[in-house]
Each structure stands twice: as structure tokens, then as C-alpha cells.
Amino acid sequence: MPPRWPRKPDRANDPAYRKLEDRINFAVHVAAFAAVNSGLWFFHQVNPLWVPWVLWVTVIWGGGLLAHAAYIFSIADYSDPVA
DSSP, rough: OOOOSSSSOTTTTTTHHHHHHHHHHHHHHHHHHHHHHHHHHHHHHHTTTTTTHHHHHHHHHHHHHHHHIIIIIIIIOSOOOOO
16 A cells, blocks of 8 residues: 555655655665666576676665665755745
8 A cells, every 4th residue: 555645745845755755765776776686687697698797787786775775864854944
């Protein structure tokens, strides 16, 4: 069941909504990383010459994923905006 929001969503003025939206976007990022990389590694195991660059894709994307996580869980400011 999708998340429900009790009021009209407003990213600019609702820090709780912004936090939820950022975490949902992070979850989508993790899911895409897992799906794409598992497929690439599967085909790499079947024929290593077809995707010899799979390690670089995983490392670079994994770094981006870690940076995304660092931003969401420690850097992002979800306090009320100043009016």
C-alpha cells in the first residue's frame, strides 16, 4: 500500500514530506542499483568478455549510492524553513 499523506504535499514548506520523499527516492536508487548490478554480474559470470567493465560500474555507482546515503541520513536539513 503506498504511503498516504494527511495534507496536501508541499516540498518547499513541509520538512516531514521532504524527508519522506528523499527516503523514498533513496529506496528507489538502492533498488535500481541492486537490479542493474545483479543483472550485469550475472551476464559477467556467463561471459566475462561481454561486460569487462562491470566492476567499474558497480564501484562508481556504489560510491554514488554511498554519497546519496550520507546526504540523506546526515547532511540534509529537514528543519522548518524560515518564512
